[in-house]
Amino acid sequence: MAHQPSSISPSIPTEREKFKFWMGFVKWLIVSVAITLAGLFIGSGFKERTTGIQEMQAFDKYAYPMLDADNFDVRWNLSEFFFYCYAHG
DSSP, rough: OOOOOSSSOOOOEEEHHHHHHHHHHHHHHHHHHHHHHHHHHHHHHHHHHHHHHHHHHHHOOOOOOHHOOOOHHHHHHHHHHHHHHHHHH
């Protein structure tokens, strides 16, 4: 009597099954990287927006006294502020 393989023993995967496995893995990898990059871009956009709002608030803090003042000291402080911002990036 010939020995028949039991249903419990693992079978050797065919080339098609190997290809399907690797294609699924590659798809998963591409989607995972795309989701991660999208999250980074969105996070960067929010961070840039927050920085822009803070810059506008700082500008408003120093620009309005400049418009109302004829005082040299106020203008000097404003010029120091802009020098610090642009000199230090």
